[in-house]
Amino acid sequence: MAVGRRGVMGGMAAATLAMPAIRARAQAAGVKIGLVAVLTGPQAALGTQLRDGFLQGLKHTGGKLGGLPAEVLVIDDELRPEVAVTKVRSAIERDRVDFVVGVVFSNILGAIARPVTESETFLISTNAGPSTFAGRGCNPFLFVTSYNNDQVHSVMGQAATDNGYRRVFVLTPNYQAGRDAVAGFRSRFKGEVVDEVYVPLTQLDFSAELAKIAAARPDAIFTFMPGGLGVNLVRQYRQAGLANIPFLSTFTVDEATLPAQQEAALGFYSAAPWAPNMDNPQNRRFVADFEAAHNYVPGSYAAQSYDAALLLDGAIRRTGGKLSDKAAMREALRAAEFQSVRGNFKFGTNHYPVQDFWLCQVARRPDGKFQTETVRKVLSNDVDPWAAECRMR
Template sequence: MKKRLLASTMLCLTAGAALAQEPVKIGFITTLVGPAGYLGQDVRDGFLLAAGSDPALGGIPVEILIEDDALKPANGRQAAERFLNDEGIRLITGVVFSNIASAVVPEVVDSGAIFVSPNAGPSEFAGADCHENYFVMSWLTDTMQGSAGMNAKRLGYKRAVVVAPNYQAGKDAIAGFTRYFDGEIVAELFTPLGHAEFSNEIAQIRSVAPDVVFQFQPGASGIAFLKQYAQAGLDIPLVVSEPSLDHAILKAVGDAAVGVQVSGAWNADLPFPVNAEFVKTFVDTYGRMPTMYAAQGYDTAQAIGAALKAVGGSLDDTAAFRAAMLRADFDSVRGNFSFGPNQHPVQDWYAIGIEKKADGTLDLVTGEKLAEGLGDPFAADCKLPPAE
């Protein structure tokens, strides 16, 4: 009887061990060092905040492996290859910059794995070359910068100079602004990625004397541009999207941001309970205000969690995971959120102003809605099979 009881106990213990779920490995490739490092740090920290101290997404235990691409496409590609071939990872996220995405995304989706972008949204993967294993949680670059074009049109400007880095996202930025701006582009000025000295561009702006300047310079380049623009004493209005003036840039440039018109899909003051809780928890955890990069990292984790929960934590059936992702069954910090036909966001866009608070500090304050439920212009060219 004693032996039988012991055998029964051992069977129960074995069954319990079999039921214990192995963590789902998630490969996280992002930019953590250099002048643009805070972008990747915020994406990472937003993602990890959603996963919690005992990492789980949608109740499914996860193991998050993080690699720094150092803003080098070759590093990103090598990290993806290690994740796919050495770690057997089938789900990769984290990428911030479009040039890194261009190197990483084909490696991932061609292997049959899934890529979920928390930030980079180049046009090259949004239209005819879209892929069923590729999702974007942030925005299409064209549409993000298009919101600045909408804002410039709303404000009545007619002649614009546009300034952007000379890589895919910069080209998409100018195309997007132009698409939604009902006016004349009098000069296009392209700079190297990571540019820090803008005296030549500012001199050209002064000579052309437009009604408005649109600039897309994310991270430290955005800080340098705004400071130098203010120091030059130009009184030509600036219209930008949020990557060029987020909470981190605002803190760094101070009064140089006064008067700049901003636009974006997220802000810390959006009146959604999940957003208020996210901002509070992020500040309490990390001791700083989140940027839109942190918000997108958080949403990315929540979306992945909802999909993992729906498939019981298994990535064996990519079609089932895809169908679960497309339901977008989570509460976004941005409010309205769904996926379009090309698995890019359909969401609302807002005008955002700079206001000085009672204590003298500056804040990004959401104004009127520029667009509601807006997708992107490339979705019609994407022909994906229907989700099962």
């Protein structure tokens, strides 16, 4: 395929990520995928992981999905909903993609969900998992290979309760996923939230918030700060001398941010359905081949996107390549006939995963690279809290 698999990092990012779309090698009588990821700006590392993970999955399926030659259109959503809608509409109407896959941020998924699903095109979200689509807003053309936003954050609420923390300071961005994070944490945390602070999604200076944390003297903090927000927060938290206050987070210290955070993040905690050190054959193959191809450690953005490629491979194969049979394709996707890097995986009635969740901690590997590693399983076969409201059966 013409799409590069080499990781786009550091000073090389600007020229590559500026391209709005990259076409993979065209194939006749195949399957077309519109792969949506943020590849511009400070959050581009997350989109790069997502893109590289899906392409790694496609490499493992021999460049085909369900036996059909695969063509990939990589779409940079630029973290701008109006741009994402325009580009995705074009992919559906002009390029006639069979599936739209990807999406890092929930505000982008919220913008493109309606135009994609109303065209009866299947939308596979590999990261964004807002509660708005998990309950009454569930959709027969929407599947999620990551988690419900509330759900993953509740893991850290449970972990905080298990650890005996009574007073926790909460800090998240002011958008849907940030509000879901707080709701998820609160759903299982039995102590007191001493303060609940929301910041703009573009904020990079946390000095005012760190002063509040120091003054509150909580037992721990809980934060969800993806991408560049997390890089700056972790560095500034360590520099402010607050590392004695346990740092509990989701998608703040992960494989997308650790190359920039490094020692500043050591010992900090996260919660996730997957970590690079999970010991099963599919994950060992994925991590080893991914690192060999891209020279960086894959994160959940890559792993969930890799799973999406294998999900599509299994579903298309189950239907015999009949992409136009929407009912059969829906049932094939629901069956989830693939081996996940997470091990235990299936879809609930709302097309969100039923899976295990783990408490993870940042560690330095013998080769000097940083990664999150599982500490203990917190939830088993967990069903997200909105699934009961979904009317699909």
